[in-house]
Amino acid sequence: MSQEVRLRFPPSPTGYLHIGGARTAILNWLYAKKHDGKLILRIEDTDAERSTEESIKGIIDGLTWLGIDWDEGPYFQTQFSEDHKKAAQQLLDSDQAYRCFCTKEELEAKREAALAEKRDVKYDGTCRHLSPDEVQAKEEAGLAAVIRFKVPRDRSGMVSYDDKVLGTIGRSYDDIEDFVIVRSNGKPLYLLCNVVDDIRDRISHIIRGQDHLSNTNRQLLIYEALGAPIPTFAHMPLTLDLQKKKISKRSHGEIVSVQYYREQGFLPWGLVNFLVLLGWSPGDDREIFSKEELIEAFSLERINKANSIFNYRKGDPKFFTDPKAININAHYLRTMAISEIAPLVKGQLLAAEIWDEAYEGEKREWFNQTLEMSRERFHTLKDFTTHGRAWFSDDFQMDPKALKKNLLKHPQLEEWLPELGRRFAALDDFSAASCEQLCRDFAAEKDVKPGIPINGSRAVLTGQIKGPSMFEVFAHLGQETVVRRLAETNKWFQGDE
RNA sequence: GUCCCCAUCGUCUAGCCAGGUCCAGGACACCAGCCUUUCACGCUGGCGACAGGGGUUCGAAUCCCCUUGGGGACGCCA
Numbered sequence: 001m002s003q004e005v006r007l008r009f010p011p012s013p014t015g016y017l018h019i020g021g022a023r024t025a026i027l028n029w030l031y032a033k034k035h036d037g038k039l040i041l042r043i044e045d046t047d048a049e050r051s052t053e054e055s056i057k058g059i060i061d062g063l064t065w066l067g068i069d070w071d072e073g074p075y076f077q078t079q080f081s082e083d084h085k086k087a088a089q090q091l092l093d094s095d096q097a098y099r100c101f102c103t104k105e106e107l108e109a110k111r112e113a114a115l116a117e118k119r120d121v122k123y124d125g126t127c128r129h130l131s132p133d134e135v136q137a138k139e140e141a142g143l144a145a146v147i148r149f150k151v152p153r154d155r156s157g158m159v160s161y162d163d164k165v166l167g168t169i170g171r172s173y174d175d176i177e178d179f180v181i182v183r184s185n186g187k188p189l190y191l192l193c194n195v196v197d198d199i200r201d202r203i204s205h206i207i208r209g210q211d212h213l214s215n216t217n218r219q220l221l222i223y224e225a226l227g228a229p230i231p232t233f234a235h236m237p238l239t240l241d242l243q244k245k246k247i248s249k250r251s252h253g254e255i256v257s258v259q260y261y262r263e264q265g266f267l268p269w270g271l272v273n274f275l276v277l278l279g280w281s282p283g284d285d286r287e288i289f290s291k292e293e294l295i296e297a298f299s300l301e302r303i304n305k306a307n308s309i310f311n312y313r314k315g316d317p318k319f320f321t322d323p324k325a326i327n328i329n330a331h332y333l334r335t336m337a338i339s340e341i342a343p344l345v346k347g348q349l350l351a352a353e354i355w356d357e358a359y360e361g362e363k364r365e366w367f368n369q370t371l372e373m374s375r376e377r378f379h380t381l382k383d384f385t386t387h388g389r390a391w392f393s394d395d396f397q398m399d400p401k402a403l404k405k406n407l408l409k410h411p412q413l414e415e416w417l418p419e420l421g422r423r424f425a426a427l428d429d430f431s432a433a434s435c436e437q438l439c440r441d442f443a444a445e446k447d448v449k450p451g452i453p454i455n456g457s458r459a460v461l462t463g464q465i466k467g468p469s470m471f472e473v474f475a476h477l478g479q480e481t482v483v484r485r486l487a488e489t490n491k492w493f494q495g496d497e
Numbered sequence: 498g499u500c501c502c503c504a505u506c507g508u509c510u511a512g513c514c515a516g517g518u519c520c521a522g523g524a525c526a527c528c529a530g531c532c533u534u535u536c537a538c539g540c541u542g543g544c545g546a547c548a549g550g551g552g553u554u555c556g557a558a559u560c561c562c563c564u565u566g567g568g569g570a571c572g573c574c575a
Contacts, residue, residue, distance in 0.1 A: 012575045047574055104573065111571095118498040121571060146573050166502070167514095175500050175571095183573040190575045213501060214570040237503080237568095244567060274509095277524090281510055285523045304503095304510080307568060311508045311525085318537080324509060324525045334538080376538050406535085439534085451534040458535070466536030 005037025006204045009063075009070070010077075010194065012044045013055035015249055016257045017062030019310070020209070020239050023275045027236060028207045029068045030276070030298040040201050041073035046081075046193055062258040066268045067291075072201075077193055080200070084188035087196045087226060088147055088181055096225040097181060099145040100127035101138045122177035123148070147182035149191075151221060159220050164234035164300040166210075171217040179218055195219050199228045207300070210235045210307070211246075234300045237279045237307045247310055255312055255321060264320065265348065265382030267336070270329035274322070279304045288331060330379040338368050345371060345384050352385040354393040366476075373468050373476060390462040391477070394485070398492060402465035406455040407492055413456040414493045416446065420453055421486025424479060435474040460492060461485050 009025040011017070032039040041063070045051040060074065091097035100123075107123070114121045128150065130138075138145070152173055160170030181192040188196075198206065213235055223230050241247050247256045254260040261271050273289060281304070282289075282297040289297065311322045319326060333341070349355035359367035374388045389396040407413055420442055427434060439457075443450040454470050461477060474482055 010575085014575075044575060050574075100573095107573085115498070120499045122499075144573095169501075171501065177571080180573055185573080187573085189573070194575080209569090210502065211569055212575095215575095217501085235502085240568075242508085246568085277509060279509090283511070285511075287509090287524060306503050308510090309508065319526085322508080322525090327525055330537090377536065379537075436534095443534095449534080454534045464536090468536090468538090470534065 003204050004202065005032060005035040006040065006202050007032045007037060007207065008040040008042050008198065008201060008203050009068075010042045010044045010197075011059050012047060012050075013052060013059060014047065014050040015055055016058040016259055018247070018249060018256045019258060019261075019271075019275060020247060020256070021059075022062065022066060022068075022258050022271075023239065023278060024208060024236070025063060025068050026066070026272055026276055027280070027298075027303070028205075029070075030295055031205060031207060031300065032071075033295045034298050037204070038071040039069075040075065040203070041070040042075045042077060042197060042201070043073075044077045044190070044194070046077050046187065046190065048078075058259065062262075065262055066258065066272055068272075075197075075201075077197060080193075080197060081188065083200060084193045084196050085182075085186070088188055088192060091149065091181070091222075091225055092147060094225070096150050097147050098128055098130075098150055098178075099135060099139075100148045100178075100180070101130075101143045101145050102126055103144075122175075123179075125178060128178060144184035146180045146184045148178040149181050149218070149221065149225070151176050151178050159217050161216070161220060161230065161233060164232060165237075165303045166235055166305055169213065169216070169235075171214075176218055176221070181222075191215060191218055192222060195222045195226070195228075198231065199223070199226065203231050205232045205234065205300075207234045207236060209238055211238060234303065236303050237305060239278055239310050240307050241310055241312065244307075244309070252312075255314075256310075261321070261325075265380030265384075266325075266329050267332045267344070267381070270332045271325070273332070274325040274328045277324075277328075278310065279308045288328070326379050333378055333380065334375055338371055341371055341375070342368065344381050348381050348385050349392060352389075354385065354389070354395075356392070369476060373472065376468060377466070387464060387467075390464070394481075396463045398459065398463045399465050402459040402463065403492060406459040406465065410448075410452050410456060411493075412446075413453070414490055416442075416453060417456055417460055417486050417489040420457065421483050421489075424474070424486065425483045427479065430475060430479040432469070432471040432475040436471040439471070457482075457486065460489050 007028040009028050011021055011025075029039050031037070041060075043056055043059070045056070056074075063070070088097065092099075110124065111121050127148070155173050158170035158172050159176070160168055163169045179191060180189060182188045216233055216235070220230060239247055241252065245251065249256060258271070262268075269291070273287075273294070276289075276294065276298075277287060280298075280302055283302055286293075286297070311324065313319070346355060346359070349359075356363065370388075370391050371384075374384065374391060378384065378387065385392075420439070423438055423442065424430075424435070427438060439454055440450050443453050446453070455465075458464060458467060458470050458473070461482060462473065467473060
C-alpha cells in the first residue's frame with residue numbers, strides 16, 4: 001500500500017500573494033491533483049508583528065481567482081501553538097535541545113565581530129555546555145532563555161536526502177549551528193512549527209523554493225529527533241529579475257502581485273500557464289495546456305534546477321509585464337469559448353460603467369459577435385474597455401496616432417466624412433459588402449485612395465488606428481451609430497486647435 | 498567569511514542521467530517579406546546559445562576536474 005499523497009501550501013500572511021508564491025502553490029496543487037492527493041492550505045501566521053487579516057484575505061482571493069483549490073484548511077499555525085510547545089518540551093526532555101541564555105546583544109556582537117574578522121558566524125555553543133546547576137541558577141535569576149536545537153556533534157558525515165529536483169543534497173553536521181527553535185518569549189519559531197505542522201498534517205511531499213535549501217538540512221534533524229518519517233522534498237528554482245535579484249514587492253512593486261494581473265485583465269489560467277512554464281517544461285514542445293493536460297504532463301523530475309528570470313522591463317511601453325505572459329494570455333483570450341469570455345468581459349464593462357443589460361438580452365448575439373470580432377487583436381480583457389471601447393460607448397478616446405495620421409493629415413475629411421455618413425444613412429442594405437461598395441465609389445468620386453475615407457472612418461468610429469476589416473466594422477457597428485459618429489466628425493478636428 | 502545550489506539563443510526552454518542521428522530543436526521578443534484599406538491577427542524567412550580551460554573517449558552540449566560567473570542561506574522572520 002502506498003503512502004497517502006498530501007501536500008501543503010504554507011504562505012505567511014505578510015503581504016499579498018505574489019507570483020513566486022503562486023507558482024509554488026501551483027506546483028504543489030498540480031502534484032496533488034496528479035497523484036490523487038490532497039492539498040492543504042496552512043497560513044503560517046506565527047509572526048504576529050507582520051501578519052495581517054488583509055493579507056490572509058488577499059492570499060485566499062488570489063488562489064481562488066487562479067483556480068487553485070485546496071482540500072483542507074485554511075489552517076492557522078497559531079491555532080496549533082500547543083503542539084509546537086509540546087514538541088519543544090519533548091526535545092528538551094530528550095536532551096535534544098537546550099536553553100540558551102545568551103542575549104540578543106551578545107549574539108549580535110559576536111556575529112559582527114566574526115563578520116569583521118571574516119570568520120564563520122555560527123553560534124559558538126556557549127550555553128550548550130552549561131551544567132544543570134548553572135542552568136538552574138540562571139533560571140532562578142530570572143534570565144530569559146531561548147531554546148536551541150542540539151545538533152548531534154558526535155557524528156561524522158552528512159545529513160543528506162534525495163531531492164526530487166536537485167538530486168542528493170548533503171551538509172555536514174559541523175556546518176549546522178545549534179539553531180533557535182523557541183523564542184525567549186516562549187513562542188516557537190518557523191523551523192520547528194513548520195515541521196510539527198507537517199508531521200501532524202501527514203505531509204508526504206514538500207515542494208518549495210530553493211531559498212529553503214538550508215532550512216531543509218536543519219528540519220531533517222528535527223524530524224529525526226521527533227521520530228517522524230521524512231517527507232519527499234523538491235526544491236524548485238527561484239524566479240529572479242533581469243538583474244538576477246529575487247523578485248519582491250519592495251523592489252518591483254505591484255508587478256509581482258497576482259492581484260495586479262487580475263486588475264490588468266489577465267485570464268487566471270493564462271497566468272497559471274505562464275507561471276508553470278517558468279522553471280518547468282513537459283519535455284516536448286507543448287506550451288499551452290488545458291488544466292487536465294497540465295496535470296497529466298506534470299512531474300517533479302522535470303522541474304528545472306537553474307533559476308529562471310522574469311523578463312519584465314520597467315517602463316517598457318509595449319509590454320507591461322513579461323512578453324511571454326502576455327502572449328500566452330492573448331492566446332487564451334483569442335481561443336477560449338465566447339461563452340467563457342463573455343462573463344469576464346461583462347465584469348470589465350461593469351467596472352468601466354459601459355455595461356448594457358441588453359447584452360444579455362436582445363443584444364446578446366451582437367455582443368458575442370463583437371467579442372469574436374474584436375478579440376482577434378487583443379491581449380488582455382482590459383482591451384475591451386480601452387482599444388475596444390467604441391463598440392460599447394460613444395464616449396471613447398481617440399488614439400493620437402489615429403487622429404494625426406488618418407484624420408488631420410487629410411483636412412478634407414472634416415467635410416467628406418459627414419458626407420459619407422449621409423450616404424450611409426441612405427443605404428437600404430447595410431451589409432459589409434454594400435458598405436465597401438459605397439466607400440470605394442466615394443473614394444473614386446473624390447479621386448483619392450480608398451484608404452483615406454476608410455481609415456478616416458476608422459478613427460472617427462472607433463478611435464483606433466487599426467482593427468478588424470473596416471467594412472465588417474461598419475456593418476457590425478450598425479447604421480445608426482455609423483451615421484451619428486460620422487456626422488460628428490468635426491469634434492475631432494476642433495479638439496486639436 | 499562559512500556552507501549549499503546552479504550554468505544552452507536577449508528571455509522561457511528541449512537535448513544531458515543511458516556520449517555519435519546536434520555545425521544544437523521549439524516558444525516569446527526582435528528584424529524582413531507576404532497578406533491587408535489598416536493592424537500588436539495569420540503565413541514565410543532571418544537574427545540568435547552549449548561561460549572558459551583541462552581531461553576521459555575514435556567521438557563531449559552531454560561524463561570528470563579546475564576556473565569564472567550567478568543565486569541562496571548564515572535572524573529570538575517565514
